[in-house]
Amino acid sequence: MLFSPYPKTKREELFDRDKELRELKEAVERGERLILLLGLRRLGKSSLLNVALNELTYPSIKVDVRKTYSELSSVNRYVIGKMLLSGMSGRKKLVEEAKLFLERVKGVSVSGLRLEITSKDFSITELLEALNEYGEKAGRVVIAFDEAQYLRFGGATRYDGILAYAIDNLENLTFILTGSEVGLLFDFLKFNDPEAPLFGRYHHDIALERFNPDLSREFLRMGFEETKFKVTEREIEGAVEELDGIPGWLSLYGYIRITRKLGHNEAMEEVLREAKAIAGNELSRLFNYSPRYRFILKAIALNYSRWKDIRDYLSLKLGPVNDSNFSALLENLVKAGYVEKKGGRYLIPDPVLAKVFREL
Ligand SMILES: Nc1ncnc2c1ncn2[C@@H]1O[C@H](COP(=O)(O)OP(=O)(O)O)[C@@H](O)[C@H]1O
Numbered sequence: 001m002l003f004s005p006y007p008k009t010k011r012e013e014l015f016d017r018d019k020e021l022r023e024l025k026e027a028v029e030r031g032e033r034l035i036l037l038l039g040l041r042r043l044g045k046s047s048l049l050n051v052a053l054n055e056l057t058y059p060s061i062k063v064d065v066r067k068t069y070s071e072l073s074s075v076n077r078y079v080i081g082k083m084l085l086s087g088m089s090g091r092k093k094l095v096e097e098a099k100l101f102l103e104r105v106k107g108v109s110v111s112g113l114r115l116e117i118t119s120k121d122f123s124i125t126e127l128l129e130a131l132n133e134y135g136e137k138a139g140r141v142v143i144a145f146d147e148a149q150y151l152r153f154g155g156a157t158r159y160d161g162i163l164a165y166a167i168d169n170l171e172n173l174t175f176i177l178t179g180s181e182v183g184l185l186f187d188f189l190k191f192n193d194p195e196a197p198l199f200g201r202y203h204h205d206i207a208l209e210r211f212n213p214d215l216s217r218e219f220l221r222m223g224f225e226e227t228k229f230k231v232t233e234r235e236i237e238g239a240v241e242e243l244d245g246i247p248g249w250l251s252l253y254g255y256i257r258i259t260r261k262l263g264h265n266e267a268m269e270e271v272l273r274e275a276k277a278i279a280g281n282e283l284s285r286l287f288n289y290s291p292r293y294r295f296i297l298k299a300i301a302l303n304y305s306r307w308k309d310i311r312d313y314l315s316l317k318l319g320p321v322n323d324s325n326f327s328a329l330l331e332n333l334v335k336a337g338y339v340e341k342k343g344g345r346y347l348i349p350d351p352v353l354a355k356v357f358r359e360l
């Protein structure tokens with residue numbers, strides 16, 4: 001279903017994105033080793049990744065790094081190693097073909113179709129080397145890290161160094177990294193830092209944009225048409241005006257209308273309620289870290305767009321704030337994608353979140 005509220009996996013559930021899907025698949029087929037899939041939350045990065053991995057004939061392993069980090073509070077080498085292995089476990093063809101190579105990795109055991117880490121000697125690099133050998137046989141192995149900026153919490157495991165080694169030496173591997181928090185992802189990868197392991201490495205960036213208004217309307221029409229749910233053009237127009245071209249919000253709106261048989265206004269309120277819950281979840285870590293984030297977001301959502309006006313609003317609410325501290329907090333929000341800086345002004349790029357932030 002076009003409006004299903006989960007990341008898509010099949011081509012027929014993915015609206016548009018032909019160009020990006022082709023670009024991603026062609027980059028893998030060309031043998032590129034590092035591909036970045038970038039864009040705000042809810043634009044469809046995970047969906048596009050899933051569909052691409054499904055359509056490519058190469059074996060692939062995907063790790064949801066954000067989920068892993070939030071569930072296990074760590075992404076050290078054992079954790080990521082475990083996720084890579086469990087991403088392969090149970091896949092008959094893959095395990096049977098790769099078994100020969102994986103058995104040789106220290107600290108990895110293969111029993112039946114199950115792969116496990118069995119000792120402290122385990123090294124990610126060795127696992128990647130084994131997958132590279134398998135990739136020589138299979139044509140290539142694709143390793144995807146969804147929301148890869150969370151790899152920065154590896155502690156003693158330095159994923160930037162591991163990636164650099166793999167990209168330079170393991171020619172049969174392709175890494176696809178997605179990131180909603182684009183600034184944080186680039187901070188972690190440090191392509192421009194001469195001291196950093198990935199300095200100057202080639203990476204193919206694919207940036208997802210929101211749908212333009214025509215496409216957004218078309219998406220809604222198609223999704224409603226699919227289940228023969230009747231809506232008016234005015235409602236479609238209204239939804240696109242409020243939700244913009246963000247596929248995650250558009251599909252949530254459609255899903256709620258169809259499954260709960262709600263009218264336009266009620267569905268819109270539901271979307272906002274959901275957005276509040278989602279935002280609360282996503283932002284709680286940030287707000288725990290500093291309550292100032294809350295008021296900075298609120299100020300920008302209330303259309304204070306200049307550095308100084310935002311700072312003044314914040315000082316009014318929470319007392320005086322040191323300029324460089326304030327700048328650092330604001331910059332963090334930009335890096336995390338909640339705030340965008342355009343022509344010297346700050347704004348909230350997601351209109352639904354902007355509404356939520358106004359009430360913070
Ligand atoms: N092109 C698309 N066609 C249909 N639904 C989409 C599309 N892109 C995103 N969605 C829907 O929007 C929501 C967010 O998509 P997701 O892939 O999780 O985005 P991201 O990973 O960028 O945060 C999901 O419910 C997904 O089904």
Ligand SMILES: [Mg+2]
Pocket residue numbers: 045046047146
């Ligand atoms: Mg995602």
